[in-house]
Structure formats: structure tokens, C-alpha cells
Amino acid sequence: MIALYYGPVTDNKCYTCDVSCKTCFGPQSLDCSSCFTGWLLDQEGSCVEHCPSGYFAHPETQLCEECSPTCERCEETRDKCVSCKKGKYRLLLHEGTCWSNCPE
Numbered sequence: 741m742i743a744l745y746y747g748p749v750t751d752n753k754c755y756t757c758d759v760s761c762k763t764c765f766g767p768q769s770l771d772c773s774s775c776f777t778g779w780l781l782d783q784e785g786s787c788v789e790h791c792p793s794g795y796f797a798h799p800e801t802q803l804c805e806e807c808s809p810t811c812e813r814c815e816e817t818r819d820k821c822v823s824c825k826k827g828k829y830r831l832l833l834h835e836g837t838c839w840s841n842c843p844e
Contacts, residue, residue, distance in 0.1 A: 760787040773785070782804040783804060794807050794812065811824065819837070821836055
């Protein structure tokens with residue numbers, strides 16, 4: 741099934757969504773509002789197979805959601821870090837959490 745969206749109010753027509761979108765609000769690949777099963781909607785409005793670094797795939801909403809500020813990459817939830825951000829201070833990964841010092 742081809743998804744359609746309403747065009748400008750002035751022309752009262754329906755237009756085809758980009759093939760990557762399940763539903764959309766415009767004709768471009770960055771105009772998706774939902775994706776087909778197995779795809780994820782990223783922060784830019786594109787349907788992607790994998791979320792970019794700093795985001796995780798929310799299993800229920802099929803959205804790429806932002807990881808905790810200390811996580812470089814996370815999975816399942818925003819606070820379950822797989823790797824820590826690199827920056828001014830070294831962060832240590834322990835049981836899915838990034839720490840500035842090893843926990844006691």
C-alpha cells in the first residue's frame with residue numbers, strides 16, 4: 741500500500757510519500773512520521789535500520805531516542821550504556837552505567 745499525505749491547502753490534492761515512509765507529512769525522505777515494521781524513525785524524520793550513535797531503538801515506539809548524556813551508545817533504555825562518551829574527563833563503564841570513578 742502506498743502512503744499518501746495531503747498537499748498544500750491551496751491545491752486540495754493527495755501526494756505520495758517517499759517509499760521509506762509508512763506515513764508522512766511531505767514528499768521527502770526526511771518527512772516521515774512513522775515507519776514500516778523493522779525500521780526506526782530517527783530524530784530527523786527518516787526511516788533507518790539502525791539508530792545513530794547517541795540514540796537507541798525504543799522497542800515499543802519504533803523511535804530512535806536519545807541516550808543518557810554520559811553514554812556514547814546505549815541499548816534498551818537511555819540509561820543502559822554500552823560505551824561511554826569521550827571528553828574532558830574519562831568515564832568508566834560498569835554494569836551499563838558510566839562513572840567518573842569506580843563505584844564502591
